[in-house]
Amino acid sequence: MSQGPTHEAAKSAALERNLAEALTLEAHELAGVPEVKVEHASRRGDAEVLIELASVSQRYAGEGAAAGRVALENVNLRVFKGEFVCLVGPSGCGKSTILNLIAGFMQPSDGRVLYKGAPIKGPGPDRAVMFQDHALFPWLTVQRNVEFGLKMANAQERQIRKKHARNYLAMVNMAGHEREYPHQLSGGMRQRVALARSLALESDVLLMDEPFSALDPTTRDMLHEQLQRIWMETKKTIVFVTHSLKEAIRLADRIVLMGSNPGRIRREIAVDIPRPRELNSLALDEINIVLRRELQNEHRPTLPVELPGVEYNI
16 A cells, blocks of 8 residues: 655655754764753752742633643742743643743642742732733833833832833843834834833843744844843843744753643753854754754654654644
């Protein structure tokens, strides 16, 4: 019985991809790029544990087939002080649910979510959140948007808040736009203002839910550079949700790979590449190949025998 053109096309594509990866790795060796080592890790020596999810499960109420849907099941995760952690996985695997639990927007159905060893009971100024949408107030200027959180916290007097906001706007290259309104800015500029607003709170933790996903590649690349620089300067603890493996590799100290149905952690991978990391870096390219292979191996038991090497985008 013939296996058909679909099988042959998939087999050919897999062979071409494997050859391209082999040639890439060989080119890296010839160029003197050090071997990228992917470590599987869940702790960072003696570093302080800032956030912990202990045996966390999350079920959502619903009707019919959706009743009692399990978004997370028995999730255990530690985030260390000063660490940049990226949560990566397919839609519906619970990445944003984890972020919402850490932010205190919801309580777990089972298990515990801790911040500095104490249960998280609600939102707090120690955990700033940056959403996929910039969520700027259209009636406020850029300056006033950045000041808003400080005003609500009664953190400072007006003149001090103003200076504080300007410092963070300069940090994200938005100096000179203080008097403009959100509708006068591009999408990337609005996200930079949103980042400045989150940073201005000077929270211990910054939670970022796919903040750059709607931006064009050039703007996203620029914001990756800025975020790396800011992290290097502040050593702020960041938990970053993304669908993009390349984005995670470029930004993270540790990548948490998640699976779905129900949401769970499949693997944690430490990324030991010096910063700042360039988008077209050979080291990033190589670790992307290594992690793609790991993802393929993770899914391989569910693949049809007659279609080896089929690539899944996570």
